[in-house]
Amino acid sequence: MVAPLASVLAFALVVTGPVWVMLLVRMVPERLWPASEPRPQRDRLNLFVWLAYMLAQFSAGPAFGGLITVAVNAAGGGLIVLPSSGWGLVLAAAIYLLAMDLAEYAFHRAQHAIPALWAMHSLHHSDPYFDSTTSARHFWAEPVIKSLTVWLAVGVLFKVSPAIVAIYAAATYYNVLIHSNTRLDLGRFNWVVNTPAYHRLHHSALPEHWDCNFAALLPIYDVIFGGYRPPRPGERPPTGLDTGERPRKALEAALWPLGYARQRRRAAAQAAP
Numbered sequence: 386m387v388a389p390l391a392s393v394l395a396f397a398l399v400v401t402g403p404v405w406v407m408l409l410v411r412m413v414p415e416r417l418w419p420a421s422e423p424r425p426q427r428d429r430l431n432l433f434v435w436l437a438y439m440l441a442q443f444s445a446g447p448a449f450g451g452l453i454t455v456a457v458n459a460a461g462g463g464l465i466v467l468p469s470s471g472w473g474l475v476l477a478a479a480i481y482l483l484a485m486d487l488a489e490y491a492f493h494r495a496q497h498a499i500p501a502l503w504a505m506h507s508l509h510h511s512d513p514y515f516d517s518t519t520s521a522r523h524f525w526a527e528p529v530i531k532s533l534t535v536w537l538a539v540g541v542l543f544k545v546s547p548a549i550v551a552i553y554a555a556a557t558y559y560n561v562l563i564h565s566n567t568r569l570d571l572g573r574f575n576w577v578v579n580t581p582a583y584h585r586l587h588h589s590a591l592p593e594h595w596d597c598n599f600a601a602l603l604p605i606y607d608v609i610f611g612g613y614r615p616p617r618p619g620e621r622p623p624t625g626l627d628t629g630e631r632p633r634k635a636l637e638a639a640l641w642p643l644g645y646a647r648q649r650r651r652a653a654a655q656a657a658p
């Protein structure tokens with residue numbers, strides 16, 4: 386009886402983990418060391434966006450996050466078998482994290498390069514208040530697409546124990562802190578791990594910051610593939626889309642790519658001679 390209960394509690398913790406991290410980040414660092422003007426209390430749009438996103442994850446069934454990797458592995462997939470115990474587990478977790486972060490990096494670059502993906506990802510970039518809740522502001526269909534690309538590719542490449550997938554899932558909660566409205570910055574060590582100051586530049590509304598700092602957890606991929614732009618001391622640009630477009634209501638966020646594409650077409654038509 387204890388084991389199933391522990392499994393249910395562990396699963397609940399993994400699923401709701403980002404929420405607890407977000408509450409902690411909102412209560413402590415964002416209050417103590419704010420980098421810019423805080424989000425107005427009445428602005429709850431990110432909460433609605435997150436609810437739709439979570440619903441999509443659940444309705445995606447087996448495609449839910451790391452379960453796709455576990456499922457692919459269980460079905461015999463996984464070209465490279467990673468160790469699952471002792472020190473080997475630590476090495477395997479490091480390899481898995483490097484591979485997943487690279488896949489996340491490639492997906493993120495595609496989101497900025499392919500118009501259909503940008504139409505969705507621009508919702509994440511439309512937030513004028515860059516804070517921990519921005520980490521939850523993703524279009525609801527994205528987890529499904531990511532499960533069938535990022536997680537599927539890594540699942541086909543590596544055979545790993547579910548513990549490693551859980552360790553990686555826990556590491557991704559750091560994404561909440563990366564988006565926090567805080568002054569956390571590693572200065573000349575920004576290439577080691579992503580920080581709010583580093584990622585804020587990726588969300589900048591200013592043209593001088595476009596196409597930089599795509600990294601998820603490890604900015605070393607920006608160093609390798611181009612786009613590494615460490616923030617200057619105290620550099621905290623305004624965030625959001627350069628056009629100022631953003632959803633005002635939950636329904637607008639739920640249908641964001643359609644509205645965004647329509648706006649783009651209208652703007653292009655007006656700009657045409």
Ligand SMILES: [Zn+2]
Nearest residue numbers: 493497506587
């Ligand atoms: Zn982006």
Ligand SMILES: [Zn+2]
Nearest residue numbers: 509564584588
């Ligand atoms: Zn972001």
